[in-house]
Amino acid sequence: MSSTARQxxxxxxxxxxPRVVALIVFTAAIGMFLAVPGLPPAKESVLGFxxxxxxASSAAAINQLLDARIxxxxxxxxxxxxxxxxxxxxQALVFALLLAALSMLVLLVWVNVLTAVLTFASLxxxxxxxxxxxxxxxxxxxxxxxxxxxxxxLLGWSAVTGMTxxxxxxxxxxxxxxxxxxxxxxxxxxxxxxxADYARAMVPMLPVTHGVEYTRWQIxxxxxxxxxxxxxxxxxxxxxxxxxxxxxILGLVFIWHAWKLMDPPDELYAMKVFxxxxxxxxxxxxxxxxxxxxxxxxxxxxxxxxxxxxxx
Numbered sequence: 001m002s003s004t005a006r007q008x009x010x011x012x013x014x015x016x017x018p019r020v021v022a023l024i025v026f027t028a029a030i031g032m033f034l035a036v037p038g039l040p041p042a043k044e045s046v047l048g049f050x051x052x053x054x055x056a057s058s059a060a061a062i063n064q065l066l067d068a069r070i071x072x073x074x075x076x077x078x079x080x081x082x083x084x085x086x087x088x089x090x091q092a093l094v095f096a097l098l099l100a101a102l103s104m105l106v107l108l109v110w111v112n113v114l115t116a117v118l119t120f121a122s123l124x125x126x127x128x129x130x131x132x133x134x135x136x137x138x139x140x141x142x143x144x145x146x147x148x149x150x151x152x153x154l155l156g157w158s159a160v161t162g163m164t165x166x167x168x169x170x171x172x173x174x175x176x177x178x179x180x181x182x183x184x185x186x187x188x189x190x191x192x193x194x195x196a197d198y199a200r201a202m203v204p205m206l207p208v209t210h211g212v213e214y215t216r217w218q219i220x221x222x223x224x225x226x227x228x229x230x231x232x233x234x235x236x237x238x239x240x241x242x243x244x245x246x247x248x249i250l251g252l253v254f255i256w257h258a259w260k261l262m263d264p265p266d267e268l269y270a271m272k273v274f275x276x277x278x279x280x281x282x283x284x285x286x287x288x289x290x291x292x293x294x295x296x297x298x299x300x301x302x303x304x305x306x307x308x309x310x311x312x
Contacts, residue, residue: 011081012095015064016057023278024056024152025049030285031156031175034292035168040160047110048159052152054103055119061096062127065089067135074197096127107159115158122151136202139209142187150179153285171238175288179281181226185219185258186277192216192261192270216262219273223258227251230284239291246287250280 029049032040064071064082068089071077081087087095100123107116125148134141153175161168188206191198192215195207207215230247233239257273264270 011086014081015061015087015092015095016099017060017064021053021056021060023281024149025053026282027175027179027285028052028152028156028159030289031153031172032160033289034153034171034175035157035161044111044160047106048115048156051103051107051111051115052119052155052159054099054106055123056152058096058099058103059123059127061092061099062123063131065092065096066127066131070201070203073201074194076194076197111159112162114162115155118151118158119155122148122155125151136204139204139206141204142191142206143184146180146183147176149183150176153179167238170236171233174232174236174238177232178226178229178284181222181229182277182281185222185226185254186274186281188215188219188222189261189270189274189277193267193274216258219261220255220258223251223254227255233288239288243287243291246291247284250283250287254280 029045032045032048064080067077068080068082071080072083077083082089082092100120103123104116104120107119126145130141130145130148134145138144154172157163157168157172157175163169163172191205192207192212195205195212198205199208206218227248230251231244234241234244234247254276257276261269261273
């Protein structure tokens with residue numbers, strides 16, 4: 001591949017917000033593993049993962065297309081391909097629509113209709129409802145719009161089960177609820193640090209409209225609520241003591257960061273909270289996976305349970 005082709009590929013790759021999408025598909029994959037007692041079916045897992053990744057990438061590209069004016073006025077986004085003139089709006093639109101079409105084709109033909117419908121609804125929710133309307137209309141934009149970004153575990157669960165089990169909806173939606181409650185403290189920490197950018201771009205993020213102190217209290221409130229919500233999988237028997245211990249430790253550290261943010265040592269501390277929130281979510285879902293599937297194999301006395309997990 002020539003250097004020009006590699007550069008073009010990199011620009012289109014950047015259109016998909018790969019780091020954001022990586023977290024999305026990670027939670028979707030965990031949803032797949034939690035949905036069944038053993039290994040999820042290979043075809044539905046691989047193709048479901050592919051379809052969800054394509055849809056998330058399409059939504060990210062549409063988001064950049066519609067937010068180009070805002071991105072140009074913000075330091076953290078001024079480098080993006082459309083703003084920098086590396087990819088034209090027309091090229092970005094064609095690319096995003098192609099990804100969306102491929103996503104729907106994969107999910108409809110090789111996975112199931114329900115997953116395709118849920119994935120398309122999530123794509124529209126983020127790329128259109130949040131980006132076009134909510135982001136510019138209300139300081140609660142990230143709260144209301146967070147439901148679209150919280151959907152991936154449900155999409156992964158649906159891909160491998162079709163949501164036909166007795167507890168499928170309850171368990172999958174509980175994972176959605178966790179991400180939904182996690183989103184405000186995660187994003188508002190970033191918004192505190194980047195509040196000048198949002199003010200310049202006239203985006204009504206909470207620190208801009210209600211001030212930093214109010215936002216800090218909201219982050220603390222949502223973090224406490226998040227810790228409570230993360231105990232629910234243990235309460236309903238969806239997960240065991242290993243997960244509970246991990247969730248409580250991770251949650252207490254998050255609360256400590258949120259409390260310290262009330263009187264931070266420096267301006268950069270908000271970014272420390274933001275970065276921890278990403279580690280927190282990944283570790284929390286990893287604890288769910290270990291508790292559900294891997295832990296029996298690490299305990300010699302649980303050979304029977306291990307065989308049951310494999311369907312033996």
